[in-house]
Amino acid sequence: MPPKQDINNKKAKLYSSRTIRTEFADPNYKEGKLSVPDFLASREFEIRSLELAKLKSKYALSNRCFQSLPRSLRRRTASHNVKRIPKRLRNRAIKEMQNSANGVPPKPKHLRGKELYRLKMKSKLLRLASRVKLLSSVPGVEMRELNLRSKLNALQRQIKDLNRNQEVINGMKKLNNTMGSYDNTGVGGLAPAPRGNLKYTKRQKDFVWLPTHIWHAKRAHLIKKFGYQIPLRPTQKCFKSINRASKNGTIVYDTSYYDYMIVTVTDLDHRGELLKEITKFQTIPSKYLNGACSYDDWLYKDGKVIGKGLVYCHDVKILIRVYPSMYTEYYEYVSKLSGKFGGSVHDCRYSLGSIELTGPESLRSITKIFHLDKSNEVCQNWLNFSSFKDSGIPSGTTFSFNVQDPRLWTGPTNPPPLNSSINFNDLIIGLQNQPSRTRVDPNAIETLLDNEKRNDTYKDQLSIKKLSKKFSESKTPIIDESQPQIPILITKLTKTSNNWCVTLPWYWVLPVWIQLTKVTNVKLGGLQQMHQINLENNRATFPTDFPFLRDGYLENEFKILENEKKYNKIPASHKLDYHKLGMEHGNFHGSDWRFLQLLSMGLKYWQLQNPGKELPKTSENYASFNEELHQSFETLDDLLQLIEQAKILDLEKKERGEPMVIPIERYEKKKHNQLLNGEVDITLKDSVPILPIVQVKISMKNKGHPTDNARIFKVVGDINSEEDLKKSACIENLIGYVTSGTFNLNSGHGSGIGCLSAFHTKSTDSKYVIIRNIGCSEPRVGEWETI
Numbered sequence: 001m002p003p004k005q006d007i008n009n010k011k012a013k014l015y016s017s018r019t020i021r022t023e024f025a026d027p028n029y030k031e032g033k034l035s036v037p038d039f040l041a042s043r044e045f046e047i048r049s050l051e052l053a054k055l056k057s058k059y060a061l062s063n064r065c066f067q068s069l070p071r072s073l074r075r076r077t078a079s080h081n082v083k084r085i086p087k088r089l090r091n092r093a094i095k096e097m098q099n100s101a102n103g104v105p106p107k108p109k110h111l112r113g114k115e116l117y118r119l120k121m122k123s124k125l126l127r128l129a130s131r132v133k134l135l136s137s138v139p140g141v142e143m144r145e146l147n148l149r150s151k152l153n154a155l156q157r158q159i160k161d162l163n164r165n166q167e168v169i170n171g172m173k174k175l176n177n178t179m180g181s182y183d184n185t186g187v188g189g190l191a192p193a194p195r196g197n198l199k200y201t202k203r204q205k206d207f208v209w210l211p212t213h214i215w216h217a218k219r220a221h222l223i224k225k226f227g228y229q230i231p232l233r234p235t236q237k238c239f240k241s242i243n244r245a246s247k248n249g250t251i252v253y254d255t256s257y258y259d260y261m262i263v264t265v266t267d268l269d270h271r272g273e274l275l276k277e278i279t280k281f282q283t284i285p286s287k288y289l290n291g292a293c294s295y296d297d298w299l300y301k302d303g304k305v306i307g308k309g310l311v312y313c314h315d316v317k318i319l320i321r322v323y324p325s326m327y328t329e330y331y332e333y334v335s336k337l338s339g340k341f342g343g344s345v346h347d348c349r350y351s352l353g354s355i356e357l358t359g360p361e362s363l364r365s366i367t368k369i370f371h372l373d374k375s376n377e378v379c380q381n382w383l384n385f386s387s388f389k390d391s392g393i394p395s396g397t398t399f400s401f402n403v404q405d406p407r408l409w410t411g412p413t414n415p416p417p418l419n420s421s422i423n424f425n426d427l428i429i430g431l432q433n434q435p436s437r438t439r440v441d442p443n444a445i446e447t448l449l450d451n452e453k454r455n456d457t458y459k460d461q462l463s464i465k466k467l468s469k470k471f472s473e474s475k476t477p478i479i480d481e482s483q484p485q486i487p488i489l490i491t492k493l494t495k496t497s498n499n500w501c502v503t504l505p506w507y508w509v510l511p512v513w514i515q516l517t518k519v520t521n522v523k524l525g526g527l528q529q530m531h532q533i534n535l536e537n538n539r540a541t542f543p544t545d546f547p548f549l550r551d552g553y554l555e556n557e558f559k560i561l562e563n564e565k566k567y568n569k570i571p572a573s574h575k576l577d578y579h580k581l582g583m584e585h586g587n588f589h590g591s592d593w594r595f596l597q598l599l600s601m602g603l604k605y606w607q608l609q610n611p612g613k614e615l616p617k618t619s620e621n622y623a624s625f626n627e628e629l630h631q632s633f634e635t636l637d638d639l640l641q642l643i644e645q646a647k648i649l650d651l652e653k654k655e656r657g658e659p660m661v662i663p664i665e666r667y668e669k670k671k672h673n674q675l676l677n678g679e680v681d682i683t684l685k686d687s688v689p690i691l692p693i694v695q696v697k698i699s700m701k702n703k704g705h706p707t708d709n710a711r712i713f714k715v716v717g718d719i720n721s722e723e724d725l726k727k728s729a730c731i732e733n734l735i736g737y738v739t740s741g742t743f744n745l746n747s748g749h750g751s752g753i754g755c756l757s758a759f760h761t762k763s764t765d766s767k768y769v770i771i772r773n774i775g776c777s778e779p780r781v782g783e784w785e786t787i
Contacts, residue, residue, distance in 0.1 A: 186347030705750025706741030
């Protein structure tokens, strides 16, 4: 038997068999060293030929142009819809579709009869509308309520009036541009909805389009809410990319659906008295009065919190920005307040728009499209701040200046370099000591807050065709001193560490937006992306996470109705009834705060009436009644039946049109200590006390993540197994709901925002709770902390 071969010899033989011997006789290789520059120079022709061959082979493949796009530009409908492909590739895509077997579009059918007549009438209508636009006027006819022939006659009459050189046609001022831009401000009342393009009049009958609606319609999902069509989320999947952009880039939102009003008072003393009524301050700090800072916090109505908003003062004018759901109510309240001081309120929700930017690169991104003049002190201060990351800039910091139309430049450009001797700490110190005029240009802010001056900024506004014509003549920036400038107000918001709000005239939002989205590392965001970033940073989102406020409670009720509609559409064979399965109590389509109020007050009532005793779950009798033939409360089942009866009475009150009563409110120590200590009589009839709740942030300790409306239970006893978890997650231990919850990319585990009953938070030191999602049989352990 031959001896075994050594393992090392086997490896050496294997390596030598895979080695290809070569002889390197290149003249650039001398004395064991290769001269790289000489070698590349001698092989330049071969390298270029290789690169050219790769390019030719790339375009010679069978891949079509929409398949060669990067992931961010791919569209599912690009294979048959050329408009979904970038313009630079459309000609090639059309040729590919024509050459393919199934790509040739069918011949269009010829219209006949009424269809042909209607089409011709529409074309005449649009030609007349374009002529009205060229004559510098907005169509002053309510087009939604007329037929085609009536619209034609009305427009013809308006054209005749315009040819007579009248300044006002049908109550509408003549335009100063061919773009149809005008200042739509409500003086002495709410402003009418903007008419928009005549071609899309019917689509804006009930819901107003934002200035960037056409841009968003091609790139995002929209939702009809608050009288607007609001961007909900981008079409492209972006959960992780938004998280990265919030740390390293910029996220932009068109927030023009936030409504503005401008209050004008008679003197400065009245301004201070008005601010005391609507803000949290009893004595207004001077930095808010002199225009150095903006107030971004809770707004008050009759001494009660109504929601969050932005307030900025300049001279005798006050700019107020509020959430759209509460605008009409708050507008009437502020109008009454200002009337006491002899002031007036202008409705500017359709004349002022806004853009929000989030991320550490927000300042740099917006500065790249502004092209500011360094000789101006305000602009120089802005350039100094924008060269640093804004994590250290105080909240409420405000800048205001004029900028030129950003479309006059072909694209974003880097701002001029900053002097290396400037220190960020010195800038922050100077921010507190310098007067407001070093950051706020009075001319810009006066233009922004004045109706006539705001309308003058649209004079000779350039259309896309005019811009293209100018760029075809000269590719350098088209700087025209005669063009009016855009007034800008930029404010650091308090809800995030690096969130800025840019306020500008309504019809200047789109030009600024288009240029801003061309900046590198700028991502598109919607309502869901705002919610995601707040949740990942353990911040509550208004109004979703504020169910104790009117807008938050109505938002929760609206979502319950929407979830119920979806549930009812499920076929009976696939529908699960959680009540019959014993998994849910109350309304399982959302957070049932009325159920939590009645349950918590019922359990508290039992504890006060039967100290030291446990509430039995069931009894042998189905139900027991007292002398007044009212069902008595002796078991948990009795309490649940009483809750159902109370909710039936609530529905009857709602049908009768009685005012809504919010069953919960935010916990206040002075107000609710007596209730928590049992010093207040609790009844289970009509006058059930309102339940105080505490807003908390929740983090999961193990696997799993909470979802919206997840149930929160208190921990009873020791938890050593899943059976102990399930025993604790029972209805009598319900203490709250999760208003927002998902997987947190920042922390690497599930997290959420919720509200807990103050009966639990003020009676225990334990920070652990049990969380169970709707319809889920596996509860999880989480930890809570007050916000």
